[in-house]
Amino acid sequence: MSEVVFLLVPKLHLLDLAGAAQVFSTAADELAESGTAGGYRLRYVAEDPEVPTAQGLPVKAETAWPRLGPGDLVMVPGWRSPGTAGGPRLTAAQARHLFDHHRIGGTVASVCSGAFALGQAGLLDGRRCTTHHDLQEELASRFPEASVIRDVLYTEDERVVTSAGIASGIDLALHLVAVRHGPALAARVAREMVVFARRNGDDPQASAMLRHRSHLSDAVHRVQDRIDAQFTKPLRLPDLAASSGVSQRTLTRQFAEATGMTPLRYQSVLRLERAEHLIGQGATVDAAARAVGFADARMLRRLRAGAAA
Template sequence: MSEVVFLLVPKLHLLDLAGAAQVFSTAADVLPSSRGSACYRLRYVADDPEVPTAQGLAVKAETAWPKLGADDLVMVPGWRSPGTAGGPRLSASQARNLYDHHRLGGTVASVCSGAFALGQSGLLDGRRCTTHHDLQEELARRFPEASVIRDVLYTEDDRVITSAGIASGIDLALHLVAVRHGPAVAARVAREMVVFARRNGDEPQASAMLRHRSHLSDAVHRVQDRIDAHFTKALPLPELASATGVSQRTLTRQFTEATGLTPLRYQSLLRLERAEHLIGQGATVDAAARAVGFADARMLRRLRAGAAA
């Protein structure tokens, strides 16, 4: 049995903790047991027996650090306000325990601002890491020896694994399950959790659906809703304009002003992003092109080449 130890700090985010914990708990349910024991045992440790969360619900924890081996994992969920003025710091014993666990062959991981805890322990020096997109500059400033990778879901460098914001902890945990038990087991865990798909670590933190939503045009948001829901289908501009109640010319102008893209270009980005995910999961370019609505793979290849240029 492997121990999965969550190191809890005050004001931790519940989803940072619960998302990853659910993955390992579900993995323990779906994997065959050995002599009646689950493959994972979850533990929660902190300096105090009760830890307040950012969402107002206190959680219980052990105060004694468990004895761990190289097969065990220590994970640090993120917390609110990790900046220089408001972020909590690990105690000296917590930082030492993290560092020693890694030094003795164990794996250490973080979710969101939990990367700051790994930095305080010296585990980010000389290593690739990431965190929530709003915190990346601060992480790089506070730990200049770290190599902060922008706009990825998670990084892995010599048994130090860091993930981006909040829900990406689920992707990180599914990745660890896939590494240990194979992608089929990780896929089964994802299905049990009703997670749409296990994302690769190098996928962007903000999808195209999110990157082009920071505008105030209700009409354009309605068009985006329609494209988001049906991007694998043909969506002629006259049909989109009619559904919005404006002329084609007006729709194109408003959409471009709000997003920097034409409706067709926005739809192509969604198709490309989904196709890249499918290819990353093992699909051929031809199969991915058909799945996202292209008649053949030529357009997908052109889009991929343009994105790489």
């Protein structure tokens, strides 16, 4: 089980904290319900045991840092400051904890103005980063060795992950869940939270499992859940319709409205995406075709040719 430690500073924004925390909490619940190992335990640390927030609701925290390893995450939510957003906000000990955790191979992340804390810890120099659009110029000025990327949801550079303002912390957390456990779990978490499922901060979304999840049709989500889990196996439309609780005709119509394709076309897209990954890792076309459920490589070659056209 991985520790997710939130470093809290005075006047932190509740949504910066709660959005990301909800993602990891929901992911932990999903993993526990499925009997899958590798969940999350959330911890909150601060200089004082009670931390005031920008919205007026105080939150409780531990004052002693837990023992952390390379598989753990430390995240700094953003805060409201009447002066410069850049702080200094961290104590020397807090900055050292961030730096040392990254040094041993751990991941360090920030939401919104939390990027300034990472900069104070010396983690932004020579790395891509971002923050809230109102603070980007100040971040670039305060940490001139950092490469501040504008107008993106989040960036990731050598286990230093930064996100833009407020709600983008949800996108960042979904990305981290997808990296560790796969896009299917991230999609289930996003669906449970009733938010759009995004994967990439600044590139076009690459995963079909997430790219076609930004809709509110429960029937289609149920079918996608089944296809996501079993796309390498033969799937019949009558069986998919039965699992969704609607007729074949209704399923085909609703699926097309939600995703722009039929259920079986969606399955083929997932197979192609996985096959391309395997080929990129050195597998032959024949081996990749077999691994994703094609009887032979001819269909895979046709799909690849169509995608390249």
